[in-house]
Structure formats: C-alpha cells, structure tokens
Amino acid sequence: MAADLITRIPQRAARWSAEHPWRAILTWFVLVAAATSLAVLVPTHEAEDADYRIGQSGRADAMAQESGLTGPDTELVLLSGDRTQVPDAAREVARRMTDAEGVSEVAPPIWNDDRTSMLVSVSLADGVDDAGPLEAVTASVAADHPDLSVRQTGGLSLDEDINDQVADDLASAEVISLPVTLVLMLLAFGALIAAGIPVLLALGSVAATMGISAVVSHIVPAEPTVGSMIVLIGMAVGVDYSLFYLKREREERARGRSTLDAVEIAAQTSGHSILVSGFAVAAAMSGLFLVDFVTFTSLAMGAIIVVAVAVVGSITVLPALLVKLGRWVDRPRVPLLWRLNRRIGAGGISRRILAPVVRRPALALAGSVAAATALAVPALGMTMHASNLETLPSGIPAVETMRDVAAEFPGEGTTVTVLAQGDGSALALGELASRATRDGDFTEVPGGVTTSDDGGTSSLTLALPWPDSDERTTDAITDLRGSLAPATPDGLEWAVGGDAASNLDFDEHLSAWMPVVIGFVLLLTLVMMGVAFRSVPLALVSTALNLVSVGVAFGVLTLVFQHGWLEGALGFTSPGFVIDWIPLFVLVVLVGLSMDYHVFVTGRIRELVGRGMPTRVAVERGIRDSASVVTSAAAVMVSVFAIFATLSMLEMKMMGVALSVAILLDATIIRLVMLPAALVLLGERVWWPRRPARPTGEVVDVRLEEPELTPVA
CATH class of the missing domain: 3.30.70.1320 (Multidrug efflux transporter AcrB pore domain like)
Incomplete structure (x- = not known):
C-alpha cells in the first residue's frame, strides 16, 4: 500500500503539471518568491547561550544567570x-x-x-x-x-572576526560552486538549457528554504551554521533530483517517445526514486532530533525543509518545464560536448568495470570489502572534542591574540566555575578552593569567590594550566566533580560549569547518543528500502553498504584530521582530535545523500527484473544504464563538498573532506563493485519475498532490446 502510494504521487503530480504547465510553473515561482521574501520580512531567531545548556555545566550556567552572578x-x-x-x-x-x-x-x-x-x-x-x-x-x-x-x-x-571569516568562506564557496556545478551539468547534457534547469531549480529550493527557515527558527532556534548547511545539502540534492528526472526523460525521447509520454515514464521511474530518496534523506536527518541539542535540531530541520522543497520542485515544476520546452531542452548545444556525449554513450566506462565483477562476484566483493575495511579501521581510534582556540584558523587576529593571552595569563585560559546555592555557600566554596589548589592542579583566580546580592548563591572560578582539549583537563574536572565538590556541606546545591566543563558534558552526551542515532538511522532506512522495493534482502544489502560508507568517512576523518595526514595540502594544523559534532552530522548526511543514486540504481534494476529479465542480466544492464546519471550526481556532490574542504574554518573543512571522499568511494567501489557483486551472488533470492512484476496499466517500455541512448535531435 505504502509502496503504491509512493509510486502514484509523482505520477499524479507529473500528469497535472504536464496538463497545466503554465499553472505549475507560475505556482512554483510564486511560492519560491513568497518563501524567499520571508527571509526579509521575518527576522531569524538565532540560538542563544541558554539554548546550548547541557548537563551539569548547563545547571551551573542557569544558577549563575538566576542569581545575577554571570560575569559581564x-x-x-x-x-x-x-x-x-x-x-x-x-x-x-x-x-x-x-x-x-x-x-x-x-x-x-x-x-x-x-x-x-x-x-x-x-x-x-x-x-x-x-x-x-x-x-x-x-x-x-x-x-x-x-x-x-x-x-x-x-x-x-x-565572534565578529569569526563571523566575518565564515561569511567570506561561504561567499567564496558560492562563487566557485555555481560555475563548477554548471560545468558538470554541461558535461552531462551537452546543452545549455538542460544544464541550467537543475542548477536553477536547486537555487530556487535553497532560496525558498532560507525564508521558510526564518519562520521555523521561532519554533526551533537557528544555529549560525544552518545557512551553510542548507546551501550544501540543497545544491547537492536539488541538482541530483532534477538530473535523475531529466536524464530519464531524454532517454525515453531517444527511444522515440513523445515528450508527454517521456515525462510520464520519468515520473513513474525517476519520480519514484526521487520521492524515496527524499524520504530517506529526511529519515536520516530526523535521527538528529534524538540528540535533543539545539545544534543538531536546527541542522536537521534546515536539511529536511530544503530536501522537501527540492522534491516538490522536481516532481511538479520540472515536468511542466520539460513539456513546454519539448526538444528545445537540448538547445543550444555545445558542439564538442554534444559530440563527446554521443561518442561515449551510456555505460561505456562502467561496462569495463562491471564485466569482471559479474564474472567473479565473490572475488570482487571480498576485494572491495577489504579495501573499504582498511580505510575504516582507523575510525576505531577516533578521538572527539569540542572546537576551541586550537581549531580556529590562525589567520584571524583575535584568535592569535587570545592564544597569546591564554599562554601569558593562565587565569584567562582554561577555567572552571563552581556554583553553590544555599546557606554558607561562600564559606563552602572558600574551603573548596583551598582543597582544589592544595590537592589538585587548579589555581584560584584573583577574586575567585563572589556572592550574589541576596547571599544565597556563590561562585568560585578556578584556572587550569592546560588547554581544554588536554586529557589532564578532563581528568581534573572529573575529579573536581567526583571528589572535591561533593565534600561541601549537606544542603548546598552545587554544579561545576565553564567552557571546559560544558565541552566535557557535550562530549559525554554525544557519546551516549551516538550509537542510538546510528541504530535509528540504519533501522529507518532499512524499513524504508524494504517498503519501497518490497525486498528484505535488498533492504539489508542497502543498509550494510550505508554502514560501509559511514565507516570509510569516519576512517578518513581520523586519518586526516586526528593524525594530520595532508595537513600541508589542505592548509590546516591538526588539533589531534575530530570536532565532536562532525561525525554524527556526516553520518546522517552521508546516509541520506548516498541513498540518492542508490535508490536510482536499485530502482532501475528492479524495473528491468519486473520486465522479465534474470537478476544477473538486470544488475549488469541496470547499473550500466544508470552509470552516467550516478557519475554526474556523484560528481556534483563531490565537487560541492570538495569546495568546502578548501575553506579556512576547520569544521567546514572536516565536513567537506569526509563527505567528498566518502561519496567518491561510495559511487565507485561501493555502487559499481560491492552492490552488483552482492546482488549477483544473491541471485533471484534478492527479491524475497516476492519477485517484482510490472503493475497493470504501466506505460513503461517493455522492450528488452538495447535503447539508443545518444542525445536526441
């Protein structure tokens, strides 16, 4: 029932858009314009310090705020x-x-x-x-x-210098990413209009999401980095969805179909894949809600909105544009690229890779798994920590000055704050200061004990001689919480806070929730693939491949940023750890985006099996026929993410490197070797419990001969 609904939605949307093209196009432009205007009319509500409170450090911050002990x-x-x-x-x-x-x-x-x-x-x-x-x-x-x-x-x-640097980075990324994406689309289509449509639709989706997110921020406060994430995800999925649809429509016209029939077939096949992929991305991103932290909640909300907008545009306005443009979509042609596309044809390169994989699937699967495992193993030693002065670019003047201040004046470096509430709080903290400085590694900051006006709450500030990413800092804070602070008299409520303690609390919170999120995302995508393709083995294979992709991404993160590989080439200094929120975010983004072309490929294979082909032949033919689309889609993602790897902020660099490398390997080794090898080994069992059949009434071409996939006139 659910699978049939997923198939019918894009078909009906495409049919209505094809029958009322001007209405569909105008409605889309009005909606995008209205949504975009919201960014100007509605001020974005950004997350405040109180939204980031977590654990014991969050309680300490709240106590200080309520008692008026928050320092200026x-x-x-x-x-x-x-x-x-x-x-x-x-x-x-x-x-x-x-x-x-x-x-x-x-x-x-x-x-x-x-x-x-x-x-x-x-x-x-x-x-x-x-x-x-x-x-x-x-x-x-x-x-x-x-x-x-x-x-x-x-x-x-x-804050001002960092915000200026981030703005410069994003402006640079946008300036570079648009022409790069357009060039890739020209290489894929060989015609300017066909290349421009995916880019324009993706830009429209991003612009509309920015406005919608401004409204949503009054429910879910916006994280400062959510804008860059919307651009990152929006351009990737927006271009890919249009690419899937447009490629299939051109393929059907090359077979001799009319434009209207080609659009309807594209809706049945690529439209179905787009909808399943959109649900998969949203499902993966929804796992971030489980962490219950403002950063992840904001990023998940922005990603889900931009994906939803991109899906709607791809199954509504895109069919309308294709119907109105007809064969003009392949104009004006770029002569050299057009001839190159005709000469290469479909699956020229993939055929050479697939042939030995299909002949010796067990050997191919074993070799590819060994290569992926070698890249993933370093992830077992991954160390995570919150971003700090060490992770900020050296070129920012205020950052360099703060590093020098911390080195010359330890009291201005790593500090912790102990809050105590109740009678005798000032005396208790004074005794605590004596114990901490005598038995521990702390030094008391001058004027370290302060008391609120009503005398009910007191605050003690202690300094540590190490940066907050040092294990000794973590041990000292843990010791303070575990043995020193509890020695205060009964009846006092206390909490240890400060930046270093807050980072520790966040790391522990994230470590506790990471396995839960991974399990949730993989289970949800497993169920979705099972429902969409009505195959338990295919769902299990898809989930296993996603896990391999995630392992590779984590391994690359560890090698490059924790162990310092390619420091010179990428222009950074390794802090000795991976910034704590990056792995979880990379996990959900990678699972979601890799499902794009995975759904497209497996959908094509299932379609061919439904026409009566043996699974072995359908796997080879389906992957070969979809290879150009997968290559183009992956190239867009890799290029966009690679641009982020060149930015100065280490968070953006980590995200860019992990996603670009993982998607490159995912689109090659995993989808061209592991996937076909696994499916060929499973054979007809891959479709358990029921082999797919062509539903009654479909207009999909049932001919089994090789299609002519050269560009149409």
Missing part, C-alpha cells in the same frame, strides 16, 4: 615590547577605554609572571554587542606606540 562580557588588550614603555601604554589604554562607549569598568593593568606583557581587562555594559568603539581605542594607542604590540581580543572580537 569582557574585552582584553594585550601589550608587549619594551618593558619601559609598556606600563605607560597600558595606562593610556585603561584611561581611554574608561571613556569609550559601552564600557562599564576597566581593571588596572597587570603584568604576566615574567613581566614581558601587560593585560588590560575591559568589562562591557549589558546589551553591548559591538566591539568597534573599543577596537578604535586599541588601534589609536597602537598607532601612538609603533614600537609596541597592542592587540585586542575577547568574546565580541572573536
């Missing part, structure tokens, strides 16, 4: 150089900062331990969100003292 945002000015000139310059910074807009207090300048640098700490007033006036003061003092190094950093400075 601060900016730091670091001065170094001639020791005789540094104090005068530091006092000048303090004096000018006192009069600057948005400043509530300026602390006296302090020397570091070896008296080579001075630090001026500037507290900001509530609501200040612009570091510009303070940066102007710093620049002015630096100009007056050219022999000194006078630099500024802090929460606002870091």
Whole structure:
C-alpha cells in the first residue's frame, strides 16, 4: 500500500503539471518568491547561550544567570615590547577605554609572571554587542606606540572576526560552486538549457528554504551554521533530483517517445526514486532530533525543509518545464560536448568495470570489502572534542591574540566555575578552593569567590594550566566533580560549569547518543528500502553498504584530521582530535545523500527484473544504464563538498573532506563493485519475498532490446 502510494504521487503530480504547465510553473515561482521574501520580512531567531545548556555545566550556567552572578562580557588588550614603555601604554589604554562607549569598568593593568606583557581587562555594559568603539581605542594607542604590540581580543572580537571569516568562506564557496556545478551539468547534457534547469531549480529550493527557515527558527532556534548547511545539502540534492528526472526523460525521447509520454515514464521511474530518496534523506536527518541539542535540531530541520522543497520542485515544476520546452531542452548545444556525449554513450566506462565483477562476484566483493575495511579501521581510534582556540584558523587576529593571552595569563585560559546555592555557600566554596589548589592542579583566580546580592548563591572560578582539549583537563574536572565538590556541606546545591566543563558534558552526551542515532538511522532506512522495493534482502544489502560508507568517512576523518595526514595540502594544523559534532552530522548526511543514486540504481534494476529479465542480466544492464546519471550526481556532490574542504574554518573543512571522499568511494567501489557483486551472488533470492512484476496499466517500455541512448535531435 505504502509502496503504491509512493509510486502514484509523482505520477499524479507529473500528469497535472504536464496538463497545466503554465499553472505549475507560475505556482512554483510564486511560492519560491513568497518563501524567499520571508527571509526579509521575518527576522531569524538565532540560538542563544541558554539554548546550548547541557548537563551539569548547563545547571551551573542557569544558577549563575538566576542569581545575577554571570560575569559581564569582557574585552582584553594585550601589550608587549619594551618593558619601559609598556606600563605607560597600558595606562593610556585603561584611561581611554574608561571613556569609550559601552564600557562599564576597566581593571588596572597587570603584568604576566615574567613581566614581558601587560593585560588590560575591559568589562562591557549589558546589551553591548559591538566591539568597534573599543577596537578604535586599541588601534589609536597602537598607532601612538609603533614600537609596541597592542592587540585586542575577547568574546565580541572573536565572534565578529569569526563571523566575518565564515561569511567570506561561504561567499567564496558560492562563487566557485555555481560555475563548477554548471560545468558538470554541461558535461552531462551537452546543452545549455538542460544544464541550467537543475542548477536553477536547486537555487530556487535553497532560496525558498532560507525564508521558510526564518519562520521555523521561532519554533526551533537557528544555529549560525544552518545557512551553510542548507546551501550544501540543497545544491547537492536539488541538482541530483532534477538530473535523475531529466536524464530519464531524454532517454525515453531517444527511444522515440513523445515528450508527454517521456515525462510520464520519468515520473513513474525517476519520480519514484526521487520521492524515496527524499524520504530517506529526511529519515536520516530526523535521527538528529534524538540528540535533543539545539545544534543538531536546527541542522536537521534546515536539511529536511530544503530536501522537501527540492522534491516538490522536481516532481511538479520540472515536468511542466520539460513539456513546454519539448526538444528545445537540448538547445543550444555545445558542439564538442554534444559530440563527446554521443561518442561515449551510456555505460561505456562502467561496462569495463562491471564485466569482471559479474564474472567473479565473490572475488570482487571480498576485494572491495577489504579495501573499504582498511580505510575504516582507523575510525576505531577516533578521538572527539569540542572546537576551541586550537581549531580556529590562525589567520584571524583575535584568535592569535587570545592564544597569546591564554599562554601569558593562565587565569584567562582554561577555567572552571563552581556554583553553590544555599546557606554558607561562600564559606563552602572558600574551603573548596583551598582543597582544589592544595590537592589538585587548579589555581584560584584573583577574586575567585563572589556572592550574589541576596547571599544565597556563590561562585568560585578556578584556572587550569592546560588547554581544554588536554586529557589532564578532563581528568581534573572529573575529579573536581567526583571528589572535591561533593565534600561541601549537606544542603548546598552545587554544579561545576565553564567552557571546559560544558565541552566535557557535550562530549559525554554525544557519546551516549551516538550509537542510538546510528541504530535509528540504519533501522529507518532499512524499513524504508524494504517498503519501497518490497525486498528484505535488498533492504539489508542497502543498509550494510550505508554502514560501509559511514565507516570509510569516519576512517578518513581520523586519518586526516586526528593524525594530520595532508595537513600541508589542505592548509590546516591538526588539533589531534575530530570536532565532536562532525561525525554524527556526516553520518546522517552521508546516509541520506548516498541513498540518492542508490535508490536510482536499485530502482532501475528492479524495473528491468519486473520486465522479465534474470537478476544477473538486470544488475549488469541496470547499473550500466544508470552509470552516467550516478557519475554526474556523484560528481556534483563531490565537487560541492570538495569546495568546502578548501575553506579556512576547520569544521567546514572536516565536513567537506569526509563527505567528498566518502561519496567518491561510495559511487565507485561501493555502487559499481560491492552492490552488483552482492546482488549477483544473491541471485533471484534478492527479491524475497516476492519477485517484482510490472503493475497493470504501466506505460513503461517493455522492450528488452538495447535503447539508443545518444542525445536526441
């Protein structure tokens, strides 16, 4: 019943669009324009600090917020150089900062331990969100003292510089990705209009999703990176879905079908694959909701929306455009590419790969599994940690300054904050500070114990000499929570927070939920494939191949970013770990996107079996016939993700490398070797419990002769 419904939806949508093409086209443009305008009319509600609270550190942050113990945002000015000139310059910074807009207090300048640098700490007033006036003061003092190094950093400075860097990265990626995608489409079709349609529809889907996401953000707060993720996923699936449909429509016209019949056949076959693929991507992304963390919830929501919009466009406006354009879709031709497409034909390269695979499937399967396993094994030693100063690009001035501040002034580096609530909280934290500094690796920050106005809540800040990614930092925080803090008197509510503790809580939360999400995503895609193709063995094979793809992606992440392979070529310095949220996100994206061409390929094989072909012949013919589509689809994904691998932000680089390498191997070794080898070995058993048959009333061509797949006139 569900499988029949999945087949009927694209057929009926295509039929209505073909019969009312102008209505379908106009409706699509109106919907895209209306949705896009929402991005201007409705301000996006971005996630706030409170949305990221998790575990014990989240409780500590909430206690500090409720009691008014949350410290003000601060900016730091670091001065170094001639020791005789540094104090005068530091006092000048303090004096000018006192009069600057948005400043509530300026602390006296302090020397570091070896008296080579001075630090001026500037507290900001509530609501200040612009570091510009303070940066102007710093620049002015630096100009007056050219022999000194006078630099500024802090929460606002870091955020502004990082946001500027991300914006520059994304603008660069967009400028490069569009022409690259268009060139790939020209190579696939050899005609400008056919190449432009998938790109334009994908852009429309992305633009519409940006507007819809602005509205949805008032229900699910938007993570700052959700925009780049929408572009990443939207361009990949939007182009691929149109590519599947357009390729099949051109193939049927090459057989002599009318445009209307070709569109209807494309709806029955490629339209079905698009719908199944869209559901698979949405199902995979929905696994992120289980983690119950704002970053994953926001990214999942954005991905599901852009995929849904792309599916709707592909099964509605695309058939309408094809009907109206007719054979004009293959104009204007690019002569060299057009002739090259005709000469290569369909499956020219894949035929050479498939022949030995089909002849010796057991050997091919064993060899490909061994190669994939070798790439996946390093994932067993993967270490994950939250992003920090070590993972930020070195070229950002505020980042370099903050690293120097942390090195010269440990109290400004890795710190933890202990909150205690109840009678005697200040005394208890004072005793805790003595124990922690005597028995542990902590040092108390000057003025470390503060108490709320009502005296009911107190806060203690302790510093650690290591970066928060160091295992010793993790051990120290665990020890503080496990043995030191519980020694406080009964009746006190306490919690250990701060950035390092928050990172630890998130890592533990993620580690607990990772197996659950993996199981959920694989189980859901297993059920979907079983329902869509009515085959238990095919669903199991599909799930196993997805697991192989994920293993390869995780192995590549570990080798490149944890062990530092290709640091020079990719332009980064290994932090010694993988940023914690990347593997889970890569998992769901990879499973979802790899289902695109997997569904297309298995759908073609099932179609041929339904026409009466033996499974062995159908596997070889189906993979060969769909090879050009799979190659083009994978090329689009790989190229888009590879562009992200060139960006400066390490998160984007990790995502780009993992997805581009995994999809490249997925589209070659896994889909051209593992899949056919497994299906040939299973033979007719792959269709258990029932061999597919052509439903009554289908108009799909039942001829078994080789189709003429050269471009049409």
